[in-house]
Amino acid sequence: MGVRDRLQGIFRDVFDDDSIVLFDAMTANDIADWDSLTHISLVVASEKEFKTRFILKEVKALKNVGEFIAMIRQKTGLDE
Amino acid sequence: MNELRFDQLSLGMRADFDAVISATMVDQFAALSGDLSPLHMDKDFAVAAGHKDRVVHGLLSASLFSTLVGVHLPGKHALLHEIKAGFHNPVYPGETLKVGGEITYLNDAYKQAEIKASILGSDGKKLVSAILKVGLAV
Numbered sequence: 001m002g003v004r005d006r007l008q009g010i011f012r013d014v015f016d017d018d019s020i021v022l023f024d025a026m027t028a029n030d031i032a033d034w035d036s037l038t039h040i041s042l043v044v045a046s047e048k049e050f051k052t053r054f055i056l057k058e059v060k061a062l063k064n065v066g067e068f069i070a071m072i073r074q075k076t077g078l079d080e
Numbered sequence: 081m082n083e084l085r086f087d088q089l090s091l092g093m094r095a096d097f098d099a100v101i102s103a104t105m106v107d108q109f110a111a112l113s114g115d116l117s118p119l120h121m122d123k124d125f126a127v128a129a130g131h132k133d134r135v136v137h138g139l140l141s142a143s144l145f146s147t148l149v150g151v152h153l154p155g156k157h158a159l160l161h162e163i164k165a166g167f168h169n170p171v172y173p174g175e176t177l178k179v180g181g182e183i184t185y186l187n188d189a190y191k192q193a194e195i196k197a198s199i200l201g202s203d204g205k206k207l208v209s210a211i212l213k214v215g216l217a218v
Contacts (some may be wrong), residue, residue, distance in 0.1 A: 037161055040190045040215075047187065056189040 002080030003050070003072050007065075010045045014038055024066025050076050082155030086191040086216040089183055095153035096180035099144050101136050103173040109140040136171040141208050144179045145197050149214045153181055153195065161192060162213040169207045176202045181212065191216045 008022045015033050028034040046068075047053055052075045062068050073079060082095075110116050118125035119135050126134045142165050149158045171177065181197035192215050199208040 040161065040187070040192055041213075043189055044185070044187045044192065044194075044213075048185075054189050059189050 003069055003076075003078050004080075006049055007046065007069060007072065010042060010049055014041045014045060022065050022069075024064060024069070026065040027063070046072065050078070052076050081151050082153065083157065084154035085157060085218045086154075086186075086188075086193070089154060089186060089193055089216075091183055091186065093153065094180060094182035095148065096178065097147075097152060099147070099177045099179055100175070101140060101171065101173060101177070103134065106134060106136055106140065106173050109137050113137065113139070131170055131172070133172040133174075136173060138165075138167045138171075138208070141167070141171045141177075141199055142210065144177065144199060145181070145210055145212055148179055148181050148197055149195065149212055153183070154193065154214065154216055157217045159215045159217065160212065161215050163210055165208060165210040167208055169201070169205055171199070171201075171207050177207070178202070178204075191218075 004022060011020045012018050015031060043054055043059055050072050106120055110120055115137055120137055123134050149160055178200040181195040183193050184196045185194035192213055195212040197210045197212050198206060201207055
């Protein structure tokens with residue numbers, strides 16, 4: 001399973017919504033329950049899933065889900 | 081009260097304390113929450129249901145996790161973000177409870193600590209378990 005699918009699973013779990021389908025331009029404006037607390041849950045769950053660590057500066061610089069996926073690939077070396 | 085900052089926390093760090101929930105506290109919680117179930121309020125009813133005494137409200141027991149993070153680990157700078165609790169066995173008024181928690185994950189980006197916590201009876205029996213997510217202001 002690639003990074004996008006694994007991340008999509010995290011989103012579905014955090015928001016308890018199996019209908020979520022990620023797209024690159026997706027932002028917090030696209031998911032009603034995406035608030036500061038669920039945002040932290042997404043970051044922490046992603047750290048655990050991909051066995052990596054994020055720093056606040058790089059997370060804050062992300063503009064959308066596509067950039068988040070790209071950052072995960074860059075940090076982990078996963079290319080799917 | 082402890083005043084641990086995020087940079088003073090480490091994996092495996094833990095805190096423990098003893099607590100007793102009295103029958104009066106059960107009555108007060110019932111009045112506060114409005115949960116007047118006879119399981120909590122009527123000893124005869126609770127005994128007939130197979131318990132040895134009135135059963136302490138689960139959320140009253142779980143409130144000890146608030147004490148755990150707000151007073152002990154990390155203390156003053158804590159803000160409880162999330163709690164996932166399981167109620168394994170009934171808690172009865174007057175028994176001595178062992179409340180404890182251990183840090184299992186630290187998220188540097190948002191200064192959030194994850195704590196695996198439990199409430200045990202004096203005989204070591206697991207009564208309540210929980211995963212707590214705690215943000216720190218500093």
